[in-house]
Amino acid sequence: MGSFSPRPFDTGFRPRINGPRLSIGFLLTKRFTLCAFANFVDVLRLAADEGDRSRHILCDWKIVSDSSASIPSSSGVSVQPNERFGDPTRFDYLVVIGGLIDEIDDFGNEYIDYLRQAARAGVPLIGVCTGAFLLHRAGLLDGYKCCVSWFHHRDFLEQFDGLNPVSDQIFVVDRDRLTCSGGVSSAHLAAHLVERHIGRAQASKSLHIMIIDDPLAADKPQPGLPLSFKTQDPIVLRALMIAQQSIETPLSVADIAGRMNISKRQLERRFQTALDLSPQVAFMDLRLTLARHLLETTDRSITTIAVACGFCDSSHMSRMFRRRFGHSPFETRSSRSAADTAGAGTAGGLEVIAHQNQE
Numbered sequence: 267m268g269s270f271s272p273r274p275f276d277t278g279f280r281p282r283i284n285g286p287r288l289s290i291g292f293l294l295t296k297r298f299t300l301c302a303f304a305n306f307v308d309v310l311r312l313a314a315d316e317g318d319r320s321r322h323i324l325c326d327w328k329i330v331s332d333s334s335a336s337i338p339s340s341s342g343v344s345v346q347p348n349e350r351f352g353d354p355t356r357f358d359y360l361v362v363i364g365g366l367i368d369e370i371d372d373f374g375n376e377y378i379d380y381l382r383q384a385a386r387a388g389v390p391l392i393g394v395c396t397g398a399f400l401l402h403r404a405g406l407l408d409g410y411k412c413c414v415s416w417f418h419h420r421d422f423l424e425q426f427d428g429l430n431p432v433s434d435q436i437f438v439v440d441r442d443r444l445t446c447s448g449g450v451s452s453a454h455l456a457a458h459l460v461e462r463h464i465g466r467a468q469a470s471k472s473l474h475i476m477i478i479d480d481p482l483a484a485d486k487p488q489p490g491l492p493l494s495f496k497t498q499d500p501i502v503l504r505a506l507m508i509a510q511q512s513i514e515t516p517l518s519v520a521d522i523a524g525r526m527n528i529s530k531r532q533l534e535r536r537f538q539t540a541l542d543l544s545p546q547v548a549f550m551d552l553r554l555t556l557a558r559h560l561l562e563t564t565d566r567s568i569t570t571i572a573v574a575c576g577f578c579d580s581s582h583m584s585r586m587f588r589r590r591f592g593h594s595p596f597e598t599r600s601s602r603s604a605a606d607t608a609g610a611g612t613a614g615g616l617e618v619i620a621h622q623n624q625e
Contacts, residue, residue: 286314286326288463291357293330293381294347295373295400298365300339302395302448305476306361309456312472313464324464328357332376340365351376354384359459364396364448378404388442392455395448398431406443413438413445435504450478457481495548499540501526505533509549513556516576519545554590557583561598568595 290310294303307327314325331337331347338344354360360381377400385391385406393401398412414431437446437455446455453473461469461481469481495506508522517525522545523533537545557575560566569580577583580595587595 286322286324288325288459289356289358290325290327290459291330291354291360292327293360293362293377294337294339294345295363295365295397297338297340298363299395299448300341300343302452303339303345303363305450305453306363306394306456308476309453309460309469309472312475313460313468324468325460330380332374332380351380354380354389355387357384357389358463359390359392359444360384361392361394362397362400363394364398364400366396373400373403381406385442390442390444393443393445394452394455395446398445401443401445407445410443411438411440412443413447453478454481495541495551497540499536501528501533501536502540505537505545506548506552509545510552510556513553513576514574516549516553519549550586551590553577554583554587557587557595558591558598561595568599571595 288310292303292307310325310327311320315321315323328348329337329345330349330351332351334347334350336344336346362381381391381401381404391401391406393399393407393412396414398407398414401407402412412431413435436451437444437458439458444455446452453476457469457473458481460472466481473479473481495502497503504526505522508525509517519533520530523530526533533545537543537548541548553575557571557577560571560574561568564571566574568583572578572580572583575583577586584595587593587598591598
């Protein structure tokens with residue numbers, strides 16, 4: 267698809283004189299993610315009325331489509347559209363709910379044309395889950411930051427050369443484009459809209475009824491990304507996630523701090539307080555932990571694993587691996603059953619790296 271130049275976005279909202287304060291149009295892709303859609307729409311439903319009576323009073327929402335045919339979700343449950351495409355300006359936002367990565371090409375030209383029409387009219391667009399892929403393919407994310415799930419980070423890089431999607435936070439608001447990673451984060455994005463248009467009390471109420479904590483800010487780290495450290499410090503979590511997502515080409519501590527708009531010294535202090543480790547040691551441990559996992563669970567060569575984990579060669583990885591775990595990658599590979607008993611190492615073992623390795 268060709269690129270598209272949107273008109274400047276008016277950051278102020280035009281309050282409605284009559285009717286709901288927030289109106290949302292949903293576009294569901296074939297095999298869309300039901301969880302992401304349900305979380306988003308349930309926040310609207312619970313905020314729209316008193317209790318959970320589901321009347322469209324403060325919020326209104328419709329599923330719009332190019333036909334009246336039901337739309338299958340990735341779980342096999344189908345959803346019936348409410349109406350055909352019409353004037354997109356009757357909505358405050360249009361939300362594209364993405365789904366299975368291998369089937370998003372089935373998003374028809376009528377959908378793309380409708381989204382472009384909405385963008386020309388100044389209607390803000392939202393991409394949920396792989397919905398961001400579709401907005402970008404339509405040329406509607408050029409010049410915007412966008413959020414994708416850590417799970418689809420590499421997929422996005424492979425499909426869209428030269429872009430650096432945000433996958434270390436739950437959602438991104440960039441002018442008139444809003445994107446989120448899907449799952450529970452779609453509930454927090456919906457709560458963000460409810461809070462902005464209706465009020466914080468309604469946003470919190472919706473999430474509490476859904477047994478979800480208070481609304482999270484956009485820069486809250488995405489949950490679910492496997493990490494070898496346990497901490498609740500959001501700055502440390504984001505830094506660890508950025509480091510994990512760039513393992514093949516490791517970033518310096520200064521680069522990661524710069525990406526997070528904080529100083530290198532600030533990041534070092536947060537790591538010391540949260541983990542009693544330096545960022546360098548923690549980032550190295552991420553790489554070594556992944557290397558051990560690949561040695562134990564795959565048949566990839568030690569050289570291939572070294573490259574995949576950001577080491578210049580297998581010798582470099584072997585030296586650091588032995589310091590960290592007390593045995594070589596070859597010993598791990600040849601005796602997988604003994605890997606667990608070899609132990610994951612201790613903070614003392616990590617500190618050896620801190621003193622011996624500045625590579």
